[in-house]
Amino acid sequence: MSEDKIFDEMWGRDETLRTPYTEFQGWFQDEDLKRLRAKQREAEEVFRLTGITFNVYGRAEAEERLIPFDIIPRIISGREWQKLCKGIEQRVRAINAFLYDIYNRQEIIKAGRLPQDMIARNEAFLPQMIGMMPPGGIYTHIVGIDLVRTGPDQFYVLEDNARTPSGVSYMLENRETMLQMFPELFARNRVQPVQNYPADLRRSLAACAPNRCEGVPTVAVLTPGIYNSAYFEHAFLADQMGVELVEGHDLRVVDGRVAMRTTQGYQPIDVLYRRVDDDFLDPLNFNPESALGIPGIMDVYRSGGITIANAPGTGIADDKAIYSYMPDIVEFYTGEKAILENVPTWRCSDPDSLAYVLDHLSELVVKEVHGSGGYGMLIGPTSSKKEIAEFRKKLMNKPGNYIAQPTLSLSTVPIFTKAGLAPRHVDLRPFVLCSPEGINITPGGLTRVALKKGSLVVNSSQGGGTKDTWVLED
């Protein structure tokens, strides 16, 4: 890892304007800060009225929050993007191949490239999927790869989201808002469109329909309901795709198919884009307490009566313990070296690594293997002695639950503050669609930004915001 100055995507390391930002800078110089402040408020109003909110868990209905939106676009050149795409595509192919292998012959374990333990003792591994071939051979239909950048050509994969990546509605709404507010900026830059995503998603899902499907596949989005934190996104995607948004109690198994209750009786569904966790999918096969799922859907699935996207059991591929093996996994299935690098990772289950991590807690980021949303993690450099001491206890108690990584000097991009532009750390989640027809990567993705000066935590649950992400036509 470089100890140099932090890389800024607009100004580089040496205050020289980088090419992708040329037109933007020309525009910004002529802008009046007062007008931009008004635009920032206007954007918030648009988001509120459109209802682009997320619900805060455990709070009353009134607690719908906005994820802060920053009006300064993050700009990536077409050439940079091309390179990223190659790496993303390779990684997503490997993930699908890995999932097939893991639920079938487990060659990677036989070859000694992945310890048996990693699978057998992993809660994300679903025995119900063993020997099962999902329709079209696709396990993870919708993937979000979280990337961070540390230099002009240096990207790392921070995390793979292979089960239910969220945030794509923000990618789309952020762009829509920018188009409305700054049409002149789009006239000066040739920005690759993201608006095809819903149509691409629908086509990609339809291409994965099971053999039992006749005619045009019926696609539906399964949501846990209006109180779910991502309900807005579920409704948004169903709406944009022109498909039904269903909940568990709208569905039941009828004549060996999963069918939805309509005003004219039950009608079968071919492809279910589910935004419900594996565990809640089928009370007969998984968690019997689940009121969100459909009793018997797994049996229909196994008999080839429905496509579930993403397939149950895909969580094994984005588990943080598996993450550290990703370079091996990519190489094993593609026969090539991984184009995108992993962040170096210490597995605390390994005694030598644990010893190292315990010695260097104040420099490292330590994460729970199964955690998400930025909770339950330690960021050494910004934590107090007391916090570190407390975390040390937790870590020693259950070392297998943790991995550790160096603190990366994440790139910054400018955000709009009262005083004008100011650099903040960001990450990037591009969205990938897989079907038998191929892999489709939307040019752009979700940029999450830590709005607090110096902060490295970009999660919306911890005060992060989002930005529109531009990939330019070169």
Add this chain to the structure above:
Amino acid sequence: MAMLGKTANGLYWMYRYLERAENTSRLVETGQRIGLTRLGQDDDEWASVMQSASVLDAFRAGHDEVTKEAAIDWMLRAKDNPSSVLSTISEARQNARMVRTALTHEVWEAMNGCYMAARDILARKVSERDLPKVLGLIRQRTALVRGATHGTMLRNDIYDFARIGTFLERGDNTARILDVKYYVLLPSALSVGSSLDNVHWETILRSVSARGGFRMAYGSQVNARDIAQFLILDRRMPRSLNFCASKIHDNLRYLVSDYGEETPSFHMAQSLVDRFAHHDIDAVFESGLHEYIQSVLISFGQLGGQIEKDFRFYE
């Protein structure tokens, strides 16, 4: 193309609640207006207004006496009053979130904007001075939702369920107002011209926004028979029982032709409409106004229940 039973249910309730919000705010307006013109005795009128909105019993359970301030607050803002303007607009918006994929952007934004405006303006107790402004805003915001619905929604089953919800709620509302005030309209109470009666009649007409309409149809002479005729049987008056029933009937007929299946609810609406077509107001008075209105209320209730079953609103 059929739609989800849940979606039909959500649309139906979204528009029922929206209609109820309008009706409740109209009743508040009536109460305030009557109070202003009858110095000193206004608070009596509020019990009657709350009774028309079917919220008096619940009010009494939590309040020792009926005061103007408490009544207005109960009808506009009370969270524990499911029919308060704030509660009904929140419910309408919650249902709209549930059926968002069935709504146009314009309708959703109008509904969400209506909710945000109501939440803000009803965050605090409304003073009497601000009341006209608050009621005006609510009227505008709900009208915007209705306008967006008319202007942007396809005329398909989605629209039918929205309309059915609207007119069932509206018919029910008119019938309840008549039910509370029926005694004023009885021939025995016909001491025409006395100021007391004028107030009662004005209350009734205001409660259903019918003062102007009535004047156009019947001139400035107000009598009980004409009011009853206007609110029960008139085919032009958009809040009359006959009008509401025939709108529900129309929309159920569109569903029959769309879905190619005659539903029991369609037949029920048919016989309700037939009933209105063959009745004249004298016969209604003869058979007993109160009993007549009661039987219409029951029919509306049964029709609603049958629609839920026919279109699989619930499992």
